[in-house]
Amino acid sequence: MISDSRLESLAESAKIELIGKDKVSFKKDLDKLIKSFDILKDVETTDIKPMINVHDYRNVFRDDKVENNDYNKNQEVALRNAPNKKEGFILVPKIME
Amino acid sequence: MDYAKMTALELASKIRNNEISAVEVTKAQIKYIKEQEDRLSCFITLLEDEGLKRAYEVQERIAKGDYKDSPLAGVPMAVKDNILTKNIRTTCASRMLETYIPSYNARVIDKLEDAGAIILGKLNMDEFAMGNSSESSYFGPTRNPFNTDHVPGGSSGGSAAAVAAGEVFYSLGSDTGGSIRQPSSYCGVTGIKPTYGTVSRNGLIGFASSFDQIGPIAKNVSDATAVLDIIKGYDSKDSTSIAREYDSYTSALTDDVRGMKIGVPKEFLDSPMNSQIREQFDKVIKVYRDKGATVEYVDFQTSDYIIPTYYILTSAEVSANLSRFDGIRYGYRSPDAKNLEEIYFKSRAEGFGDEAKLRILLGSYVLSSDNYDTYYDKALRIRRLISNEFDDFFSNYDILLGPTSLFTAFNFNAFLNSPVEKYADSDNKYTIIANLIGSPAMSIPCGYDEKGLPIGMQLIGRKFGEKDIIRSAYSLEKEITS
Amino acid sequence: MYKYEKVIGLEVHVELSTKSKIFCGCSTEFGGRPNSKCCPICMGMPGTLPVLNRRVLEYAIATGLATGCTIREYSRFDRKNYFYPDLPKSYQTSQLYLPICYEGSLEIEVDGIKKKIGIHEIHMEEDAGKLIHDQDDEFSFIDYNRSGVPLIEIVTKPDMNSKEEVIAFLEKLQLILEYLGVSDCKMQEGSFRADINLSVRKKGQKELGTRTEMKNINSFKAIGRAIDYEAKRQIDLLEKGESIEQETRRWDDANGISLSLRSKINAKDYRYFPDPDLPPLVVDKDWVDEIRKRQPELREEKIQRYMKEFKLPEYDAKILTSSKYLADIFEKTVAISKNPKEVSNWIMIETMRLMRDRQVQVENITFSPENLARLIELVEAGKINRTIAKEIFELIFDEDIDPEVYVKEHQLGVVDDRDLLIKVVQEVIRDFPDSVTDYKSGKDKAFKHLMGQIMKRMKGKANPVLVNELLRSELEEL
Structure with a gap:
């Protein structure tokens, strides 16, 4: 069972503002989903290695070369989708450190 | 000439032989799409001008003798809206990316363009590819062409419906837990999820990185195979792309399944499924046996772990993959945000739909340091456990066979008040399994239920076993269509 | 004050001097217009995927070998999740669970006493963009040129107990990195950043006190000041019976104080998990041996070699190797002139004098070994005398003139008539x-x-x- 404060801290870490009824329905859904994970708890996995990728990948590299692309040829392309920009920078409200 | 009913390969052949012009077809398709869209809503963005312009280009080149080695040149198609198209907005059916314009093509788009494809638009989907009905699209749902009160499935609902309705001759979808196969099944078309790593993910807006693959949806096995041939291949810009000999899959289009070993999960014997689906399924088993394949029932010890493992791992991966949508560099930024924190909290609250938010929260939960071992790390190990069991299976069998979905397309809002039930009921663990282990899988249409809604059968192969699933699908298709 | 000892560990972030970034082909060159050295990958645009720059791994391994670390045979990248405008993907690709190097050490010497400082681990990660807060009243500006520049982070054990030891460690580390050629280690330009973890405890106490982390320290002198201040601050609190809060603090050198960054950064759960977009790194013994063979000669080895091969006294050898740049000039000149003692004198005396007078940093020296060698030859052959030679050397130092040509033109040749x-x-x-x-x-x-x-x-x-x-x-x- 997820507590209110746990849900709040999850929303905080995911940077999603939850309002009123959201909290209730998300809590319900999360609880159901998390409960469905219980079946995994008792599975014996001590000698089983985690599987992050489905193939046995290893050592995929690129060479240390500079490549040109549309962004570094044209700063406007890089900033095209920015909601707020000025003089080549992307802007956010002033951050007080 | 009535080419609307032609397959993509048939149409391409006629275009190559100068019996039809690609421009004429494109014009007619665009007209038809505009007529259908009120009813179906398959498209988020229709590329009327660009599509026509492109048709002229391609036609000119075909006339000059170009595209000799491109069996689908000149054929109009469309692409799921989570695949980047240069200078054409790509939205993932989300408010978050409603106006996002990419500056480059996904690798698969470049490959299709090199093969003379004519892209008519971007297709509707569940928001950020999470869902199985396309109802979570910010732009409204797509409707099933067979019965518009029913969903087309998801998350590649638009991709399947557009082909089923004849708006395009084939499409691209993406599949993370069945998102190509289930809508293909619901819409009576053929869809393939390739072996993980054989189609580049460069330019696919990521959902769950170690599960996602782009794949074709088409009118039949031959068409789907031809499209897969075009889009497959190594890409150095995708670190999970597999470098190997990629020869053509079309050699597998033979009606010969003699000696093939087919396994069916025993669970299907008593799992609740639509009765027409069961009927069809039994027929399919008989067809294979009659054609010389062996079909046996197999027990899987780990099958109950499939769905929870899938949810833990995919929600973890997607929670991180969606973090970049923060209103800073691109995408939706809440107009009410008065400071940095509000930009984050409000943009993400307003930009994402409920399903996306739920999965992000779930992902954050399973990755929290106090839960990491219990859930995420555990699920990683169980993924290997399940994988081992299925590796064993595929060392004894060539194909895992089953219905793509236990049900046909459900009604809109059938699960409105219980979204989690929606998954519990209609999630087929034997669809999700293909993404969990990286196997190739295909859904082909196989009859209808009493309401006239399509039924689909699914074939899963061992990793890199595309030819096996294509061959067995082709053979089955031959039987069904005869 | 004297009943306490300081316990200090460091986290040093080093920008690697590769040509391109860690996961994309953008240039790592410093400067330039904002957002002009970016691409969709390092700006975190949707649909992008990382591909690892092999040289980053090689540099990390080289650093590990030079610091006595074990190179991990199987390592991976992990995602460190947090939100900040300079972090384009809202996660930093780093290594937590399986860093590439571990368990090394560096020996330092302070006041004649040698001490081993343990290195816990070294890992690879990507740098974030730059935030600028002082250009505007209403907005902060973001520049992603630096986003994706490769870093290695060197984490020491809390083995240092004084600012002298910290500085000795950092100087030695800098020199090693310079000798390896993996970084230009410029603290002022931000390619070498040290965060200080400091706690205090009563002398003789076994347990460690609560530590704080200090960031934003931009020079060795500032490091000294920060250590002194923070130790005193902690001791004062403890003497008052208060407790130390485990937190990150920002060093404000202008005012000589550390400030609490009492933001969410402190109680952070970064939800680390292995990055599924990046395959694991498998570094077998053969590869490590190959890199080990290619390791450039480090300072200690050079000192020994100069003493043995060139018969130079240890004192001279130490000065000549106090910077890789100086050592390079020395070796190149010796290769031509074959007179190590003579070359050594010109460098130790005249060169260093002019560096001081003209305020030129060693890495900015522009004269060529060829011209210094020519000058030495002219003196050896008796063609000019030392007084003239010294004057000419100043011109070589400033403008890299060819002394033979100059002597001819100005008829400075020794008159033997x-x-x-x-x-x-x-x-x-x-x-x-x-x-x-x-x-x-x-x-x-x-x-x-x-x-x-x-x-x-x-x-x-x-x-x-x-x-x-x-x-x-x-x-x-x-």
């Missing part, structure tokens, strides 16, 4: 009869005076040995 010199000697003897008389009566100083006058008239170009001989013989005859 006996006839010409005899005339001048005789002139001077005639012009300074008093000095002659003094010399005759045994005053050696007078000889020097006459020599001086002759050299003056010859504008310093006369061969002094010859002049000496001629002067003596002329005086003899009087």
